[in-house]
Amino acid sequence: MSARPAAAPTSAGDTVLAGMVRRNPAWVQLLGLCPLLAVSSSTVNALALALASGGVLIGSNVSISALRRWIPPFVRLPAFVLVVATFTTCAVMLMEAYAFDVYLRIALFVQIIVTNCMILGRAESFASRNPVLPSLLDALGTAAGFAAALLLLGMVRELLGQGSLFAGMELLFGPQAAAWRLDIAGDGGGLLLATLPPGAFIIAGLLLAAGNAIGKSHRS
């Protein structure tokens, strides 16, 4: 069925860790950059998108893995897209029902999770060739890696752009989360560039360079 044999069995921790670090979808594979750059203007937006993407990734990886013997190889891509689109539609509805204010801010980018090549990539290269449990771990690792990248970028941009951290968390976690807000640079102020799309590219590039430098010094 699959062109290549399943990956050699590895430990659960390795699978998760690989998704988070060695092939981190955002910083190493550079996948899913459109939502990454568009939504990361604040931590709360970044977290909401990370949760939605992660949910879709886990759902699609597990179901594609469970159904892999019944999905005909020559229609596997339409089948994968169908599964991803189904979970995305469900994520959109759940978000509109339970996190309406955040949904209004990032609705478009939740809808285009369906075109996120990170998710289709895991379906094609991992879930369609491996049993359910490793696929779940793979999805968890990849989702955590994507979330870490989104949150890092979101926190840096919010800090530079608005001088605050974790503002608006009450939109996701209820009223008591309003107290999580940290004002670091005081009101107003801030670097406007950091909140705009060009700032997202610049900061993402700098973070990427820093990550590569750390990786290099580890290897040598």
Next chain:
Amino acid sequence: MADSMSGSVLAFLALVTGCGILIAATAALTGERIDANRAQRFQQTVTAMAGPGARVTDLQWSNDVAHLCNGRALLRGIASGYGGDMHWLAAADIEAAPPALTGVRITRHQETPGIADFVNQPERGWLASLSGRSAGEMAQVDTVSGATITSRALRRALDSALQRPALATPECEQ
């Protein structure tokens, strides 16, 4: 070969059905809450636009005009923008002659993100510049460059809405 082909088609159809069921179940689970969220958001928008002393519960819409009984009226309508229908809501001062806008909100739209973002920002920018205008004065508001179709459609829709006959006849029992 024919057998495996029809088996594949069946498997694919089963997958489609399964996905459909999952979506229908989620829709059934969330539908009520989504409707409540949207209604609450609409009510918040109305309250924010109505001004002091307005009758905002149980709005009586006739010909897409609802009188607020504080010298203002709400107008609603659909303008066709660049990406499809834009549902708009406006408040007008009907004691002024001719009636003048006091606020405009876009409640639903599919305009291009990044280019027509001003439709989401009622307090500042282009939508706020419509306030104070009456029918015939819309041409004084510049269109937004890059979003000419969007802004022109809104100008035209609001211009004709301000001339609605229903605006002149308040239905308020004291």
